[in-house]
Amino acid sequence: MTALLQVKDFHYYYGKIHVVKGVNMEVREGEMVTIIGANGAGKTTTLQAISGLLPPGGVRGEITFNGKNITNSGGDKIARMGLSQVIEGRHIFSKLTVQENLMVGAYCRKDKTGIDKDLERIFKLFPRLKERLKQLGGTLSGGEQQMLAIGRSLISNPKMILLDEPSLGLAPIVFREIFETIKEINEREGKTVLFVEQNAKLALKTAGRGYVFQTGEVVMHDTGENLERNPEIRKAYLGG
Amino acid sequence: MLARVLVSGLVIGCIYGLIALGYSLIYRASGLMNFCQGDILTIGAFLGYTFYAMLKLPFAVAFILTIVLEIALGMLLERAVIRRLLGKKVDGTYIVLATIAVSYMLQNGAILGWGTRIFYFPPIFSVLSVRVFDINIQSEAAFCIVASVILMIVLHIFVKYTAYGTAMRASAMDAKAAKACGVDPAMTIALTWGISAAIGGLCGMLIGPVYGVFITLGAAIGRKGFAGAVIGGFGNMYGALLGGALLGIIETVTTAYVSSIYKDVVSYGLLLVFLLIKPTGIFNERAIAD
Numbered sequence: 199m200t201a202l203l204q205v206k207d208f209h210y211y212y213g214k215i216h217v218v219k220g221v222n223m224e225v226r227e228g229e230m231v232t233i234i235g236a237n238g239a240g241k242t243t244t245l246q247a248i249s250g251l252l253p254p255g256g257v258r259g260e261i262t263f264n265g266k267n268i269t270n271s272g273g274d275k276i277a278r279m280g281l282s283q284v285i286e287g288r289h290i291f292s293k294l295t296v297q298e299n300l301m302v303g304a305y306c307r308k309d310k311t312g313i314d315k316d317l318e319r320i321f322k323l324f325p326r327l328k329e330r331l332k333q334l335g336g337t338l339s340g341g342e343q344q345m346l347a348i349g350r351s352l353i354s355n356p357k358m359i360l361l362d363e364p365s366l367g368l369a370p371i372v373f374r375e376i377f378e379t380i381k382e383i384n385e386r387e388g389k390t391v392l393f394v395e396q397n398a399k400l401a402l403k404t405a406g407r408g409y410v411f412q413t414g415e416v417v418m419h420d421t422g423e424n425l426e427r428n429p430e431i432r433k434a435y436l437g438g
Numbered sequence: 439m440l441a442r443v444l445v446s447g448l449v450i451g452c453i454y455g456l457i458a459l460g461y462s463l464i465y466r467a468s469g470l471m472n473f474c475q476g477d478i479l480t481i482g483a484f485l486g487y488t489f490y491a492m493l494k495l496p497f498a499v500a501f502i503l504t505i506v507l508e509i510a511l512g513m514l515l516e517r518a519v520i521r522r523l524l525g526k527k528v529d530g531t532y533i534v535l536a537t538i539a540v541s542y543m544l545q546n547g548a549i550l551g552w553g554t555r556i557f558y559f560p561p562i563f564s565v566l567s568v569r570v571f572d573i574n575i576q577s578e579a580a581f582c583i584v585a586s587v588i589l590m591i592v593l594h595i596f597v598k599y600t601a602y603g604t605a606m607r608a609s610a611m612d613a614k615a616a617k618a619c620g621v622d623p624a625m626t627i628a629l630t631w632g633i634s635a636a637i638g639g640l641c642g643m644l645i646g647p648v649y650g651v652f653i654t655l656g657a658a659i660g661r662k663g664f665a666g667a668v669i670g671g672f673g674n675m676y677g678a679l680l681g682g683a684l685l686g687i688i689e690t691v692t693t694a695y696v697s698s699i700y701k702d703v704v705s706y707g708l709l710l711v712f713l714l715i716k717p718t719g720i721f722n723e724r725a726i727a728d
């Protein structure tokens with residue numbers, strides 16, 4: 199079976215600075231895959247380049263999604279193809295209400311009934327969003343903003359979701375809850391998920407497979423279980 | 439007397455408000471001040487005059503043709519000048535200077551096309567004036583107020599309640615996040631420039647029949663519109679409308695009860711007062727203060 203998302207010999211340059219150096223990755227339909235690695239390893243750069251959210255001039259290599267070459271296709275087009283990203287730092291539209299944020303998330307859809315149905319599903323996952331529909335995005339708590347960011351991505355009814363550090367800046371109890379939901383989205387709704395996570399322990403427990411990034415390269419990839427047991431990984435990322 | 443003064447204050451105030459709104463929309467979308475807003479109004483007035491008075495087209499047709507051409511002009515300006523400069527990471531101040539350069543080019547272009555004399559619109563309506571609450575209002579003036587208010591409501595509904603308008607606001611707030619939602623920020627920005635130019639053109643078509651059409655018609659209105667936008671809170675749609683309307687009324691009252699010599703002193707004095715004491719304007723918008 200060919201992969202839903204395939205990244206081949208991918209490099210990224212910010213001007214002359216070479217930050218991602220020949221990454222190969224693939225994610226098959228229905229999988230839940232994680233990327234772990236230290237700060238500055240190039241995880242965000244890779245994810246955002248996949249989604250076409252970085253200046254296209256810096257990309258080398260080939261990215262295919264759902265059988266189509268999407269290298270430098272433009273972020274809006276890629277989103278419309280069903281590859282949605284919850285970008286690092288949440289990026290809620292702070293002066294739009296929760297409802298309006300979700301409306302922008304559904305921007306590329308025209309099927310009103312489908313949108314309403316998905317909205318109900320999202321409210322089931324995150325009941326707090328429903329209670330705060332009229333509130334401005336910027337006034338939500340960090341956890342609620344993350345829920346909104348995920349909801350805004352889900353409402354586009356994507357085939358695959360990329361999440362960049364969904365636990366960033368959240369209290370442990372909140373991000374456990376969010377991870378449970380991400381798992382649910384993968385298992386029950388069958389969405390393919392690729393997520394970046396600083397909390398390696400949690401990431402490897404949640405994901406079926408993982409890629410380990412180090413200074414712009416993939417230094418290891420294996421199942422979540424194997425990585426969790428690997429002595430090197432334990433030493434470097436799991437605190438011994 | 440006061441009622442009549444207030445009405446003519448409202449006529450010019452509506453125009454200031456709409457021009458101020460144009461500044462605010464563009465500030466939100468591209469993060470800069472576009473100083474050709476006023477000259478786009480002039481072009482609109484000349485185009486409208488040409489279609490209606492010279493080519494004898496029905497007013498509604500002249501109106502629509504003018505708006506369409508102005509949308510094209512606004513989008514062209516964004517694509518040919520603004521986007522290129524932004525892409526080169528030119529400092530915002532220089533891009534604002536570029537809009538001033540374009541402003542003079544539009545003025546000179548208008549001289550080439552129409553010369554320097556003043557043109558008067560033939561009457562648009564068969565009745566000269568309408569009577570409201572015991573005062574006679576020139577038909578064109580009444581039309582200006584009514585059409586402005588309708589335009590404000592239409593814009594409000596478009597920006598606030600339609601999917602496209604919401605996407606426009608979203609991409610002005612956070613282009614990357616909007617892109618990740620499938621919105622094309624390049625398109626929404628171009629469209630914002632188109633809409634602002636359309637507002638300018640429409641104002642030209644509304645105020646031309648009241649004031650006459652001449653080369654510097656828009657330049658003065660453009661500066662006042664800018665002052666109105668600051669007073670209302672730069673970047674805020676509703677602040678722009680309120681600031682502009684207020685300015686129009688204040689300057690008309692000054693002209694009527696003090697002297698027209700002082701009207702600009704009062705208007706620009708008010709601008710300075712706001713810049714010094716409350717740069718966030720009536721609606722407390724942070725754009726200038728930051």
Ligand SMILES: Nc1ncnc2c1ncn2[C@@H]1O[C@H](COP(=O)(O)OP(=O)(O)O)[C@@H](O)[C@H]1O
Nearest residue numbers: 212215217235236237238239240241242243244
């Ligand atoms: N806009 C940029 N310009 C130049 N260098 C950048 C830019 N963004 C990120 N970098 C650099 O690229 C490297 C990878 O960053 P990033 O992809 O954000 O890493 P991660 O998400 O793994 O923490 C870092 O060294 C970072 O400093």
Ligand SMILES: [Mg+2]
Nearest residue numbers: 241242286363
């Ligand atoms: Mg990162």
